[in-house]
Amino acid sequence: QSALTQPPSVSGSPGHSVTISCTGTSSDVGGYNRVSWYKQSPGAAPKLIIYEVTYRPSGVPDRFSGSKSGNTASLTFSGLQAEDEADYYCSSYSSSSTYVLFGGGTKLTVL
Amino acid sequence: QVQLVESGGGVVQPGGSLRLSCAAYGFTFSNYGMHWVRQAPGKGLDWVAVISFDGSKEYYADSVKGRFSISRDNSKNTLYLQMGGLKPEDTAVYYCAKDSSDLQVVPSWWFGPWGQGTLVTVSS
Numbered sequence: 001q002s003a004l005t006q007p008p009s010v011s012g013s014p015g016h017s018v019t020i021s022c023t024g025t026s027s028d029v030g031g032y033n034r035v036s037w038y039k040q041s042p043g044a045a046p047k048l049i050i051y052e053v054t055y056r057p058s059g060v061p062d063r064f065s066g067s068k069s070g071n072t073a074s075l076t077f078s079g080l081q082a083e084d085e086a087d088y089y090c091s092s093y094s095s096s097s098t099y100v101l102f103g104g105g106t107k108l109t110v111l
Numbered sequence: 112q113v114q115l116v117e118s119g120g121g122v123v124q125p126g127g128s129l130r131l132s133c134a135a136y137g138f139t140f141s142n143y144g145m146h147w148v149r150q151a152p153g154k155g156l157d158w159v160a161v162i163s164f165d166g167s168k169e170y171y172a173d174s175v176k177g178r179f180s181i182s183r184d185n186s187k188n189t190l191y192l193q194m195g196g197l198k199p200e201d202t203a204v205y206y207c208a209k210d211s212s213d214l215q216v217v218p219s220w221w222f223g224p225w226g227q228g229t230l231v232t233v234s235s
Contacts, residue, residue, distance in 0.1 A: 045227055
């Protein structure tokens, strides 16, 4: 059982929009803006795609966007592309003694 | 460009020790905090530890506290993870990753870029 809750899988057609949710508590997602998202393609290392809830590192397409409402953060893909197919993980700072929590990961399938 | 190269993984018996290294290139290593994050085979990501840019502050996940130690040598642009009391559940690919906080003792708590990882297998 992962500390942050993500759906195991989502899917969408090319050009369509899809959102992945990440639910925590007021001790992590809801209490801090230290939420980040990572893309992991098969056999590769994770890559940072969103940090501090809404910010994109340079080079990350603006089709990716992040948001937060209460204890739930979201990653939205606007205009899905085939290369977006991968596993996506959310992460948050936590005031618990373990400091960082990850979600269990969501597999995005582009139909 | 930033490049992180992990090494030191291998097979170790339960209760044994291992030291991982992460060589950093393409940025001013001594200005940034550094993390270790692991991923068990077929599983999700699991944060392990972080060290501040100057080595003055360390934070650990509960699961490794007292068994693992993170350190750095800024003169060698290298990060380390000393692992002891290894358990089968420590079996994972171990990644090092750069924190984005510049000359801050408190980390930003997000990670990127990441290295390619090194596999640690704990088995008898």
